[in-house]
Amino acid sequence: MSDKSVNAPDSAKSAPEAAPLLRIEHLSKAFRVGKQQRMLAVDDVSFDIPAHSVVGLVGESGSGKTTLGKLLMGLHSKTAGAVYLHGERLPNRYRGADFRRYGRHMQMIFQDPYGSLNPRMTVEEILTEPLRLLQLGAARERRDKVVEWLLKVNLHPSHLSRYPHEFSGGQRQRIGIARALITAPDFVVCDEPVSALDVSVQAQIINLLGDLQASMGLTLLFIAHDLSMVRHISATMVVMYMGSIVEQGPAEQVFTSPRHPYTRALIEAIPIPDPELERQRGHRLLPGEVPSPLALGPGCRFAGRCSQVMPHCRQQRPPLLDQTDGSRVACFLYD
Numbered sequence: 659m660s661d662k663s664v665n666a667p668d669s670a671k672s673a674p675e676a677a678p679l680l681r682i683e684h685l686s687k688a689f690r691v692g693k694q695q696r697m698l699a700v701d702d703v704s705f706d707i708p709a710h711s712v713v714g715l716v717g718e719s720g721s722g723k724t725t726l727g728k729l730l731m732g733l734h735s736k737t738a739g740a741v742y743l744h745g746e747r748l749p750n751r752y753r754g755a756d757f758r759r760y761g762r763h764m765q766m767i768f769q770d771p772y773g774s775l776n777p778r779m780t781v782e783e784i785l786t787e788p789l790r791l792l793q794l795g796a797a798r799e800r801r802d803k804v805v806e807w808l809l810k811v812n813l814h815p816s817h818l819s820r821y822p823h824e825f826s827g828g829q830r831q832r833i834g835i836a837r838a839l840i841t842a843p844d845f846v847v848c849d850e851p852v853s854a855l856d857v858s859v860q861a862q863i864i865n866l867l868g869d870l871q872a873s874m875g876l877t878l879l880f881i882a883h884d885l886s887m888v889r890h891i892s893a894t895m896v897v898m899y900m901g902s903i904v905e906q907g908p909a910e911q912v913f914t915s916p917r918h919p920y921t922r923a924l925i926e927a928i929p930i931p932d933p934e935l936e937r938q939r940g941h942r943l944l945p946g947e948v949p950s951p952l953a954l955g956p957g958c959r960f961a962g963r964c965s966q967v968m969p970h971c972r973q974q975r976p977p978l979l980d981q982t983d984g985s986r987v988a989c990f991l992y993d
Contacts, residue, residue, distance in 0.1 A: 677745075678706035679877045680730070680845055685739035687722075687729055697951045699725040701901040702739070704978075707845070712871060712878045714888030714909055716924070717898035720948070723881045724769075726898070727847040730879070731766050732756060743845070762792055765838040769850040771830035775822040781808070781833055782818040788841050807836040811866065828859035832866070839870060845877045853882070864891060885924055889913040897921050900951065900959040903978055907985030917987040919964045958990075966991060 687700040700722045707713050715723050728734045730741055732752035741748045743763060749756050765788075768774035775784055785804040789795055795803060805815045811832040822830055831851060838846055848867065852860040868891055871878055882888050888895055888909060895909040897918065905918040916922045923944050946963035949955070957972040958964070964971070971990055978988040 677709075679709035679744065680707040680879075681742040681745075682706070682730070683740045683742070685726070685729060685741065686737045687725055687734055688737045691952060695952050698954070699901055699951070700729060703898075703901075703903055704739075705896055705903065705906060707877060707879060708893075709844075709877055710875045711894065712880055712892045713894045713896060714892030715879055715881045715896045715898065716883060716885055716888050718883060718924075718948075720900075720951075721898040722901040723883075723898055724849055727766065727849050727879060727881055730845075731764060731847055732760065733766075758792060761788070761843075762794075762841060763844045764846070765841060765843040766847040766849060767831075767834055767838045767851045770854050771827050771834055772822075772854070774834055775830055777822050780819050780821055781813075784822075784833060785837055785840055788837060792841055794841060803840060807840045810870070811836045826859075827855050828863060831855060831863055835863075835866065835870070839874070839876075842874070843876075845879070848878055848880045850881055850883070852887075853884075860887075867891070884928075885913060886928055897924070900949065900954070902959070902988065903986070904960065904988045905986065906978075907981075907983070911983070911985065917981075917985070917992055918960075918989050919966055919991075920960050923963075958988075 683704050685700060685703045686698065688696045688698045691697050703722075703726060705713075715726065717723050725734060729736055732748065735751040743760070748760065752760075779787070782801070782804055785807060786800050789800045789803060794800070804818065808815055808817060813829065813832055813836075817825075822833070825833065835851075851867065852863050855863065864887065867878070867880075870876065880888060880892055885895075892909040895905075895907065895912040896903055897905040897912065897920065899920050905912060905916065905921045912921060913925065916925055944963045949959055949962060955972070957970075957974055958967075958976055961967045961971040968990060974990075976988045976990045976993065978986050979993065980986055981992065
């Protein structure tokens, strides 16, 4: 997807300096593997998400991005740490009442538009369900709201009686967006919302999300592996590797002046839209292998793949430190 195909909302480009809507403090999640081992999928993650802004969360598959998003939504229990919404600490493990209480304020747009919609429900039933579960509005008001949201995501009221299999992937994701936003939440996790779609419709969905974010004053956590996309829609970029944050800062700054060797490697791997220039550049693959999450050593988790590794990188884990320009980086090169 070319850079020019995405319209960045002004509110996302200039996030206000204010108390964060969401505060994440030392959040960790470990999954049990077999009887003896535990896999640390999210490890001591801390950052703020300002109100009315878009924060991009990037990293390779397996970096912990989706797990982090599900932790924020209460879909996974927290092993350690805390999440605060409007200053209120969210439960470590959600119960049924918690989903109803916080579902008014927090929603999620899922990656797979084919698997996230119930194939046995019509579009009207899919969009009415969150209003019914959260007891929002009377029956007539709910139907009016469903029609309103179909139009907002550029679908037609005649689609109300149709089933998910009758729609394209892009149309299904529009239905998923309407389902997430119909309750007017404050905060939305967008979990790679276009990665399963054709390139031809990706920009349409991104522009739709940008327009809705700007018009509704939404706060988004936009999870993706495409740094170019995140650069255009986000005010802040957070880079994760093996469950931890390695770099964070203004999206444009992180993209144009990356500090962490991993961030630089991700940016260098972005294809150039000119085929001839891409052939001349050749493939730039990171050396080494991703370490096993079940056998992590004491040092930097990127040490085995880093071209600037130093001896102490293999013995100590670099802390995530604030820089003078307001960014943060976990690398001994900037200690």
